Amino acid sequence: MIIRPYEPKDKENVRFVCLNSEGPCKSSARGINFSLAVYCDYYIEKEPENCFVAADENDKAVGYIICTENFDVFKGRFVSEYYPKIKKWEYRRRKSALRSIVPHEKYKEEYPAHLHIDVLPEYQRMGLGHKMTDVLLEHLKKKGVKGIMLTTWIKNEKGRGFYDKYGFTLLEETKNCAVYGLKL
Numbered sequence: 001m002i003i004r005p006y007e008p009k010d011k012e013n014v015r016f017v018c019l020n021s022e023g024p025c026k027s028s029a030r031g032i033n034f035s036l037a038v039y040c041d042y043y044i045e046k047e048p049e050n051c052f053v054a055a056d057e058n059d060k061a062v063g064y065i066i067c068t069e070n071f072d073v074f075k076g077r078f079v080s081e082y083y084p085k086i087k088k089w090e091y092r093r094r095k096s097a098l099r100s101i102v103p104h105e106k107y108k109e110e111y112p113a114h115l116h117i118d119v120l121p122e123y124q125r126m127g128l129g130h131k132m133t134d135v136l137l138e139h140l141k142k143k144g145v146k147g148i149m150l151t152t153w154i155k156n157e158k159g160r161g162f163y164d165k166y167g168f169t170l171l172e173e174t175k176n177c178a179v180y181g182l183k184l
């Protein structure tokens with residue numbers, strides 16, 4: 001397994017990992033559209049230079065860490081180009097997409113970057129998450145980014161265990177989500 005920069009050829013595998021990291025995807029077409037628009041496509045399409053993958057012996061991406069280095073830049077492009085992909089009549093999903101970035105706005109001065117990380121189930125707990133995070137953080141430090149944050153579902157035991165173990169600081173818990181940050 002190697003950790004390497006994201007390449008355009010990884011796109012479909014990265015999207016597959018996004019939808020299947022918690023087991024075979026059971027989402028509806030609308031759920032898939034939502035997950036890709038909110039958690040995946042912005043990063044690989046707009047900031048591919050801030051994305052890394054874990055690739056197997058056939059150079060196939062089985063895990064990724066994807067990131068924006070600046071929340072304000074992200075927000076402008078997300079709201080104008082990705083948010084509209086969730087149809088207007090899908091009120092619940094639209095609200096949820098905007099709610100998902102509220103903590104990022106709140107913490108953006110100290111933690112302007114944010115990330116998403118996922119590994120296919122059969123490759124979890126092999127150290128790939130740690131290795132990918134090491135690579136991303138080194139990359140961001142070289143760029144002078146001062147902090148990175150993320151949010152996760154409050155009951156996500158795997159994710160929360162991982163962030164605690166890596167050394168992220170728990171910034172806040174809301175009704176549904178836990179917010180973590182790391183100064184660089």
Ligand SMILES: CC(C)(COP(=O)(O)OP(=O)(O)OC[C@H]1O[C@@H](n2cnc3c(N)ncnc32)[C@H](O)[C@@H]1OP(=O)(O)O)[C@@H](O)C(=O)NCCC(=O)NCCS
Nearest residue numbers: 021117118119124125126127128129130152158159161162
């Ligand atoms: C969270 C995740 C990215 C971690 O990547 P990873 O490559 O498995 O992590 P590492 O092997 O580097 O680190 C292992 C640590 O992560 C946590 N972890 C990873 N897989 C776990 C699992 N199946 N059950 C419980 N904890 C798990 C534990 O803290 C573990 O340490 P331990 O083995 O000593 O208990 C990965 O497990 C994953 O994709 N999970 C499903 C999707 C998800 O929750 N993504 C994060 C969304 S915010």
